Amino acid sequence: MKLRRCIPLLQWAPGYNKAQATGDLVAAVIVTVMLIPQSLAYALLAGLPAHVGLYASILPLMLYALFGTSRTLSVGPVAVVSLMTAAALAPLAQAGTAEYLAGAVLLAVMSGLMLTVMGILKLGFLANFLSHPVISGFISASGLVIAASQLKHLLGVEANGQNLLQICHSLLGSIHQINLPTLAIGTGALLFLLWSRSCLKPLLGGLGLAPGFADLLTKTAPILAVLVTTLLAWLFNLQEQGVRLVGHVPSGLPTFTMPQLNAGLWSQLAVSALLISVVGFVESVSVGQTLAAKRRQRIDPDQELIGLGAANLGSGLSGGMPVTGGFSRSVVNFDAGAQTPAAGAYAAVGIALATLFLTPAIAWLPQATLAATIIVAVLTLIDLPALLRTCRYARSDFGAMLATILLTLLHSVEAGIIAGVGLSIGLFLYRTSRPHCAVVGRVPGTEHFRNVLRHEVELCPKVTFLRVDESLYFANARxxxxxxxxxxxxxxxxxxxxxxxxxxxxxxxxxxxxxxxINERLRDAGVRLHFSEIKGPVMDRLKRTELLDHLGGQVFLSTFSAWQALTGHGKLP
Amino acid sequence: MKLRRCIPLLQWAPGYNKAQATGDLVAAVIVTVMLIPQSLAYALLAGLPAHVGLYASILPLMLYALFGTSRTLSVGPVAVVSLMTAAALAPLAQAGTAEYLAGAVLLAVMSGLMLTVMGILKLGFLANFLSHPVISGFISASGLVIAASQLKHLLGVEANGQNLLQICHSLLGSIHQINLPTLAIGTGALLFLLWSRSCLKPLLGGLGLAPGFADLLTKTAPILAVLVTTLLAWLFNLQEQGVRLVGHVPSGLPTFTMPQLNAGLWSQLAVSALLISVVGFVESVSVGQTLAAKRRQRIDPDQELIGLGAANLGSGLSGGMPVTGGFSRSVVNFDAGAQTPAAGAYAAVGIALATLFLTPAIAWLPQATLAATIIVAVLTLIDLPALLRTCRYARSDFGAMLATILLTLLHSVEAGIIAGVGLSIGLFLYRTSRPHCAVVGRVPGTEHFRNVLRHEVELCPKVTFLRVDESLYFANARxxxxxxxxxxxxxxxxxxxxxxxxxxxxxxxxxxxxxxxINERLRDAGVRLHFSEIKGPVMDRLKRTELLDHLGGQVFLSTFSAWQALTGHGKLP
Structure with a gap:
């Protein structure tokens, strides 16, 4: 029983049948086609060599299939986590250096360890402190920063920066170096992808394809863009025109990578690794839960931590980067008919084959094409309606969201998320520190008591009834x-x-x-303190203290019995 | 009206009469006699020259009389804040140097500014996050650390340290240097003070004194110890025997002191100044509220911040140290009959006179006597019953308390208080993140619904009623x-x-x-979601959203009407 809980594979593998296998295989083919350009692109976004993205899409998928509880989650490199990886490593080393790559590996290993430990200690609830408005604001703002960071690849210029201000400033400084062939390839790919997103599906539908299949085919448009631009680059030898290509990719499967055991580096990356873990976990769990619910399945968040932890450990130890469950790929996986986590394992085999045989072709892939796929992918992350909805619904939530967005855009992703979490906890504590208290009076002729400010009620000048609408704890005690x-x-x-x-x-x-x-001060002032309607568990605790012995007044079961005893009138008609 | 609120002096000064003046004067004399040794001792505890304590007991008392709202609070140097001052300054400079003194002045000024700003912005509620168990554990542990830190003066040896471990280690290392005359003076004073505390009052009562007066006289025992030991030191020239005296004290009133305007120093002291402000404020307000309630008076916490802020600013600018309202002195002030804050101003005049005329005598005062008065004073801070009470009442509160105590004793006062606050907030959030949820069923034949686990109730297999006993917010949403x-x-x-x-x-x-x-997932799973008994203000908000339009089920005013509509039976008998 316990083993089945720890290795969810044991739950579904014994009953694995042909129908499930077919569904999984079809889904795996489509996800693989989608994952190849995505994994290359997100490695680039993280400032890493493209093949690191491929490495992060083999072992992690297999390990997640073993330990994860979601049957349709597609694990691998995702945009926001890749951006966070870049942000974490920027202060440590120059992108492209061996130290930078070692840092990415270490981040994946640390994140894996943290997730696993959190899972074993059942600390999944910690992720709850990332409120919806904060995570939604963070992802929208990250999407913008990511899109901006990719402009340099579209333009073929050099630029750097951790936030919008730095990126724009850097782009403006190098705008005169625009490489026209790069711009042509990049804009072409971008326009094609935007067109395919809005027009390809109706077009395919018009050709008589089933809507579901047309939708899936549309999702594979990026691979078409990749194929065409790679071919162009090879045919016209575009590298000599100044178009940046992915370049030499080591062929063959990833090998074991020993993470650096440098205590200083570990402590420098600790906060970043924690943020990457928590953000990745929250994103992954919410996708996983949404998809599982559609089939009335359950995912176990604490076991998910272990699944994602194993995936990240596997990624790091095989020379990859931090990974998590991605939204769009998981939806495609689900829609394509994936039935079990085996679909993920099959996709891993697909990527492994690509790593073995496609690397010579990948070398000719223009970076501008990858940038275009990233931009199109992250545009869906920007969720303006959520912003407006939150603004209309609650000011405090909107405040936390806005702080997250502004800091993410104008300072850094880490500052954004930390400020958001801090502010939402602070605002909640502030709210509960001033609970709603109402003086209540008796609704004439009944046993009910209501707020004197809202209702016509009977009062007694010598006896006041005060209702407190909140648990009593240190922040509101005073x-x-x-x-x-x-x-x-x-x-x-x-x-x-x-x-x-x-x-x-x-x-x-x-x-x-x-x-x-209060009891003592009231007694000094000549007033007796009474209680009414204390809940059972609270009363159990109070009985263990001396408060009830010291009490100037009494404890009444109902407010009405207090009214009768203290005002001397109040018989029901 | 607003001016009267900002300068509470205007509330009581116009009606000031002879009876009040008499009460204030008597109280001021007694408080002054108590304050002289205390102010010298606490300056010593903070690692400062003794006269700094006197300076901190003149202007601050006058300013508090002008801006404070408590009529009986006695402001000035207190033990815990002095210990915190020493802890804050220890990493910056050697005790006794000019930089150390400048640091103390700056701490007082910064603390004054912070308190004033918090008062103006009405941020008094921030102090609420210092929970009772944390502050009580902190004060008990500080009392122990203070007592230990004074042993060196009793023994006449050199020793240093910020926590019990360091102090004990340092004492053990210098135990062979014990100065016997110092030990004799110190132990003599200590035994006399302990005796006077337990036996003097009954003795005076036996001599026919009124109990209240006997009590007050007992409180002035320290001045007797000071007088006798000073006389002994002068008569036998004890300094030559190696007994440390207070030594030369500059005569005359304090003059204006310009605080250092060094940004680096300000940022180094910022956290310490904040902690001193908050701890001082919490201590002061709880004493003030307790005393005010006895006479059915009110204190205004936000105005108290301004009063204490002005006092600290005044202290710093006149060369003093951080001050706050002290527990024992305030009680004495109250019992001696203080009627208005004027009593504090009169005590300030008393200290000013002492500064002008008594300094040649104070120079002969043995430091061991002051150490003895400190030890006796702080022993009352150690509150073991509170520890036991909290342990019996609630584990989470006890956990926060224990963490505070252990870190204060074994690491430092600042670590203790920060850990305590962090832990109590964390534990509260954890508690609310897993709210009590109960499946409820109908108590047969009634409109009432109760927990199925605790009561015999009717259920319906197709309809489940789930009661949530907590506000819904980000930490428990998932x-x-x-x-x-x-x-x-x-x-x-x-x-x-x-x-x-x-x-x-x-x-x-x-x-x-x-x-x-939840609504969407339930719909995907073929279940309709309904609500019942939503509170008015919550409903007002929900109406502004789309949730109610998307809802698979209905909103019922009462659970019983939901039961009737959904189960199809349930008519009242």
């Missing part, structure tokens, strides 16, 4: 003290105060001290 | 998704799921997305 003492100083006739507690799910030690203090 | 999807995969017959929401006070943007996702 607020409660102040609210109560304000009330008491405002109403000199008061003799009894009843705290109405149906919404109090928790009273922590600070709140307990505050209640003790 | 947990809800998982809980719901777990439920759905466990019950294949399910056609309808009702989320029962009476305890949901908030649905943030992340939770909204999760609800959308």
């Amino acid at each position: 607020f409660l003290e102040e609210t109560v003492m304000d009330l008491v100083t405002r109403e000199p006739e008061l003799t009894d105060l009843v705290l109405v507690c149906p919404a109090v799910n928790l009273v922590d030690a600070s709140a307990l001290e505050s209640l003790e203090a | 947990f809800l998704e998982e809980t719901v999807m777990d439920l759905v995969t466990r019950e294949p017959e399910l056609t309808d799921l009702v989320l029962v929401c009476p305890a949901v006070n908030l649905v943030d943007a992340s939770a909204l997305e999760s609800l959308e996702a």
Whole structure:
């Protein structure tokens, strides 16, 4: 049982049948065709040699098939994680150097270790602190930064930068070096991809293809762009025209890579590795859950951590880069009929074959084509409607989102995500630190009590009923003290105060001290403190303390019985 | 009105009468007698020349009388803040040097600025994040560290250290240098103080003094120890026996001190100044509120920030050290009959007179006497019962408390307080990230619904009612998704799921997305999602979104009406 939980392969492999195998194989072929240009492109985006992307798409897919719980997630290099990899490595080494590559390998290994440890310790809930608005703002902003960073490849110029400002400044400085053949190839590929995205599907549909199949065929448009531009580059020897090609790619399968064991490097990359792990995990789990739910399947987030951890460890140890589950590829995998994680393993075989036999052709692939595929892919990440929706729905969420976006665009991806998480936690704590408190009165003739500010209710000048709409904990304990003492100083006739507690799910030690203090101060001021409607588990705890012995007043089961006992009237009609 | 709020002096000064003045004067005399040895001792504790303590007890008291809202708080040097000052300055300079003194002045000025700005921006709630267990553990542990740090003065040896380990190690290394006359003076003073604390009051009571007066007289025992040991030191010229005296104290009132405007120094001290501000504020406000409540008065925490800010600015600019409201002195002030903040101003005059005329005598005061007064004072800070109480009440609170205590004792005061705050926030978020969810069923024959695990209730196999006992926000949004999807995969017959929401006070943007996702996934799985008992303000917000349009099911006002509509039976008998 436990083994089946730890190695989800054991759950589906015994019943694996021919129908499933067929679905998996078809899906694997389509995903492979899609993954080849993507893996090359994202390696380039991360500032790495193109073949690193291929390496990161072999062993990781196999390991995920063994340990992952999603049946349709397509693991491998993805845009946002590649951008984060580039951002993490930029301060350490020059892109293209051996140190840079070693850093990417180390990032993958560290991220793998972190994910695995988080999975074993069941720390998957940590990812919850990345709120939806923060992750959505972060991904939109990252999409923009990625698109901007690829312009240099389209133009054939040199440019660098970690944020929009730096990238634009750098592009403007080298705008005079534009290489026209590169621009032609790049823009051509870009326009073709944009056209295929909007017009190819209806066109294929018009030719009589089934809509589902037309859709899948559309998704493979990038490979067409890759084929055509590679052919052009080879035919016209475009390298001599100044067009940058992918260049020599070592042929053959990846070999074992020993990660660097330099403590200083590990501590320098620790924060980046953690952010990459958490962002990758959140992205992956939300795709995985959405797809699993469509077939009424479940994914286990803690086991997912182990699956992604194994994938990243495998990636690093075979000379790859950080990987995670990608949104668009997973959807294609699902739509193409993948039934089990075996589809991923088959796709890995496809990539392995490409690594063995296609590298001489890949060498002729123009970088501008890859840049065009990246730009088209990341444009779908920019989610303006989400921005507007959040803005309309809640200001505090929008604040956290906006901070994330602005810092990601104008400073760096890491600053963006850290600020977003910090701000959303801070705003939540601020909100709960000032809970809604209402003085309530009796709805005439009933046992119900309602807010005096919203309803016509009966009151008693000597007895006040105060309802607190939040758990009581350290951040609002003192607020409660102040609210109560304000009330008491405002109403000199008061003799009894009843705290109405149906919404109090928790009273922590600070709140307990505050209640003790309130009770004592009220007694000094000649007012008795009572409680009503304390929940069972809260009452169990309070009984273990001395508060109830010290209490000036009583604990009432219902607010109405408190009303009857303290005001002396209130019989039901 | 606004001016009266900003300068609370205007509230009480116009009605100031003779009775109040008498009360204030009596209290001021007693507080002054108590404050002279305390201010000298706490300056010494902070590693500063003794007269700095006197300087910090003149202008700050006057400014607090002008801007503070507590009528009985006694502001000035206090033990914990002095320890924190020493800890902040230790890495910067050697105690006794001009740089060290300049650092203390700067800390007071920075702390004053921070408190004032926090007051103006109404950021007093930030102090709430220092939970009771953390502050109580911190003060207990600080008390122990302070007591240990004073042993060297009692023994007449050299020793240093920021935590118990360092102090003990340092003491053991210099134990052979013990100065016997110093030890005699120190132990004598210590025993006398301990005796006076436990036996003097009953003795005075036995002599026919009123208990209240006997109590106050007992509190002035330290000045007696100071007088006697100073006299001994002068008579027998104890300095020549190796007894360390306070030594030359500049006579005359403090003059204006320009704080250093060194940006590097400011940023080095920023965290320490913030911690000193917050800890000082929390200590001060809790004493102030306790005393104010006894007379049914109010203190305004945001205005308190300004009062304490002005006091610290005044302290720094007149060559003093960080100050705050002290617990024991404030209680004495209150018991002695202080009626208005004028009592503080009168005490300031008393200290000013001491600075003008008593400094030749103070020069002969043995440091061991001051160490003895500190040790006796801080022993009251160590609150073991609070530790046990917290341990019995709640594990998570105890965890945060224990982390604070251990880090304060074994590492440093700053690490202790930061870890405590971080841990208590983390534990709270963890707790709310896994809210209590219960499947509820109908109590037969009623409109009430209860947890199936605790009560005998009616259920319907096709309709599940799930109650969520927490506001829905980003940290628990994904947990809800998982809980719901777990439920759905466990019950294949399910056609309808009702989320029962009476305890949901908030649905943030992340939770909204999760609800959308849950709705969609349930629809994909053939289950309709319904809501019941959504609170008014939450409903107002949800109406602005598209969730309700997309909803597979309905929104019911009560759970019972959902039961009736969905199960098709359930008429009340």
